Amino acid sequence: MSAHNEPLLVATELRKAYGPTPALDGADFTIRAGEVVAVMGPSGSGKSTLLHCLAGIVKADSGSVRYGGRDLTTMSDGERSALRRTDFGFVFQFGQLVPELTCVENVAMPLRLGGVKRREAEERAAAWLARLEVADIAGKRPGEVSGGQGQRVAVARALVSRPRVVFADEPTGALDSLNGEWVMRLLTDAAHDTGAAVVLVTHEARVAAYSDREIVVRDGKSRDMERTS
């Protein structure tokens, strides 16, 4: 088998409890480069917890998360945050932009944190804003733009550093269907153009339809879902 087909991120038997009730109860997950996997399931089933464990934001109580031959669960906090900066991109439901920074500064931030000089970082950020057709709001602050515009800025910020894995938790949750489709097309294009893997948490079947594969999380356990259409 070629290295290209090998899984990029593999989680096995993840368990995580908050108090007495498990949020994850033996969940498994696998994704390959260039693949978009939708994580579905009812509210409270453990979707966000799974995403946070996969991204090294939350440490699982047991189980392993292997990325590029390393286990995130045994790395130090410093190693994990360095990995998040260099290899991972994030989009959340409400964008979560920094309100004090302009849109172009928000998009440039992951590059700046990675040591790219301000001018170059902002040029690259501006190019992403143009690609997402929101070049005109580059100098505005997040509080001065619409929800859909803000979410495009958040997508630009997630993709600007060309991450290997994009983690998106309900990225279209605050958007109308037109803007939601836009965001999904951008994420799937990014996966197919740059070979990024996209872990997409959503409860909308319409959004999940953009994925290559779906898994369902229920009571902290995951299973593959067969496509019916």
Ligand SMILES: Nc1ncnc2c1ncn2[C@@H]1O[C@H](COP(=O)(O)OP(=O)(O)OP(=O)(O)O)[C@@H](O)[C@H]1O
């Ligand atoms: N930081 C936390 N502290 C305590 N309990 C938590 C925490 N995060 C999650 N939980 C609990 O773990 C379980 C799984 O939560 P999680 O956020 O992963 O669900 P979800 O599938 O993402 O739900 P939703 O669709 O509503 O976002 C829930 O019972 C939740 O109350």
Ligand SMILES: [Mg+2]
């Ligand atoms: Mg959630």
